[in-house]
Amino acid sequence: MKPNEEKLIRRIEKVKMRLHEITDMRPGKLSQQYNVCGSPTCKCKANPPQKHGPYYQISFTRKGKSSSRFVKKEDLELVRRQLRDYVRLRALVDEWIDLGGELAELRLEAERETRSRSSA
Ligand SMILES: [Zn+2]
Known part of the structure; x- marks a missing residue:
């Protein structure tokens, strides 16, 4: 194995190990x-208005379909971590695609060299 090939394989293994840490995650913003509200005497109609909230919501698109859902305040920390882990997952997969592509080219070249040597 060439040193470049070994280096790429090591980097891919690191990506896989980091992927292994990810379990629950979700796409979205x-x-x-x-x-x-509907009450005319509510503080949300005062001047200045004190609106109700904040309400938290995640919106996401999956398989071409957009959805959203409300998030309870007490679930915010967990949901934020899940959103971060989705971003991490995508970044790691992207990294793997780049490294895998480089490795694929190296191996293709190596194959060609082997073939040209055996036919010479
Ligand atoms: Zn109100």
Whole structure:
């Protein structure tokens, strides 16, 4: 094995080990919103208005379909971690694709060299 090939394999193994740490995760963006209610005497109609909230929501698109769901305040920390882990997953997969592509080219070249040597 060439040194470059070994180096790439080691880096891919590191990516795989980091991928292994990821379990629950979710795609999406967290946003917060403030609402007004239907009561005409509520503080949300005062001047200045004190709107209700914040309410937290994650929105995401999966298989071409957009969805959103509300997140309870007490679940925020967990959901934030899940969103971060999704970003990590995508970054790691991207890294693997880059490294894997380099390795694929190296091995293709090595194959060609072997073939040209055996036919010479
Ligand atoms: Zn209100």
